[in-house]
Amino acid sequence: MARWTVGQRLKNDAIYRVIRATLAVARRLPLPLAGALGALAGRLGAWIARSESRRAEEACARSLGLGQPEARALARAAFASLGRSALELCSALDRPDALLGRVSFSPEDRARLDAALAERRGVVFVTAHLGSWELMAWALASMGYPIHTIAAPSYDPRLTRLLRRLRRERGVRSIWRSAPSAARRTLSVLRSGEILGALIDQSTRVPSVDVDFFGRPAPTPSGAAALALRTGAEVVAGFLTRRADRYDLRIRRLAVTRRGRDDVTANTARMTRAIEEAIRGAPDQWVWMHRRWERR
Known part of the structure; x- marks a missing residue:
């Protein structure tokens, strides 16, 4: 905070107070009302953030081959989904069971994760900003899974x-x-046979490789693949997407290629294909407003 200018400090203080006030109010809201208000706030945000809305519409149209009306509707739905998920989480902070009770985790999906953990080499759990990724971490932890997440x-x-x-x-x-x-902690998690979660669906200022994503090369964080190769960890892709008033937790095991110097790129591409398939299954729940195809 010492590096902030006076203007930045005033702005960031205001943002922090708004966030704390929102948390205080949302904690008192019934879950259905919180979800409805969150969706409304998301749609309002789409109207206010015109530049981000246009970017989302263009990404939807180009990636999914949609016409302008369909792309606009999908982009607005994505904003609404983001707002709904955020306010639902805030509402559930003091009563998490109300939201966790809406998560469905099939025996088949649980078995896939358990089988990966049973290898005792640790699990690199790759995911995306799809559905309610924070709730997914809550759900796994509530079921007793040792979950650690890499975060910015x-x-x-x-x-x-x-x-x-x-x-x-x-x-x-x-x-x-x-x-x-x-670095030490990530290696320790995997060597202890636990789960390391990583969001790899955005272009960020981290080591990255270009892989195909919806038909275009996209800079994609390569750390998850590099860790799996270095430690011998198992790799799964997991996603929590909304279905009406419930959430489905899906797990998919991914093979790890260990053949040569291009292994990091090949495995990052495989992870990204799993993410793209999940997004195609719930396109209204992904963050199309992100500058996904631009190098940061």
Whole structure:
């Protein structure tokens, strides 16, 4: 915070207070009302954030071959989904069972995750900003799975501390990728036979490789593949998507190619194909407004 200008400090203080106030109000809302208000807020956000809305529409049209009306409707639905998931989580902070009770985890999907863990080499769990990814981590932790997630710290250290506390209360342990101990902790998690979650569906300032994503090359974080190759960990792709008022948790095991110097790219591409397939199954629940195909 010491590096902020006076204007930045005032702006960030205001944002922090709004977030704390939103949390305080949302905690008192019934879950159905929170979901409805969140969806409404998301649609309002789509109207306010015109640039992001146009970007989402263009991405929907180009990636899915949609006409303008269909692309616009899908982009707005994606904003609504994001708002709904966020406010539902806030509403459930003090009563998580109300939301966790809506998660369906089939015996077949559970068996896939259990089989990967049974190898005792650790599990690299790749996922995307699809559906309710935070709720997925809550759900896995509530079922007794040892889940750690790689996360980017917020621009505001107060928000980073808030996120760490809220996740820890639900049994989810965060590894902040900028921390000096991040590399050591990620290796320790896998060598202990536990689960390391990684979101790899966005273009960020981390080591990346270009792989196909909806027919176009997209810079994609390669750390998950590199870790799997280095440690011999199992790899699964998992997603939690909404179906009416419930959520479905799906797990898919992914083979790891260990053949040569292009292994990182080949495995990142395989992970990304799994993500694309999941998005195609619930396109209204992905973050189309992100600059996915631009190098950061």
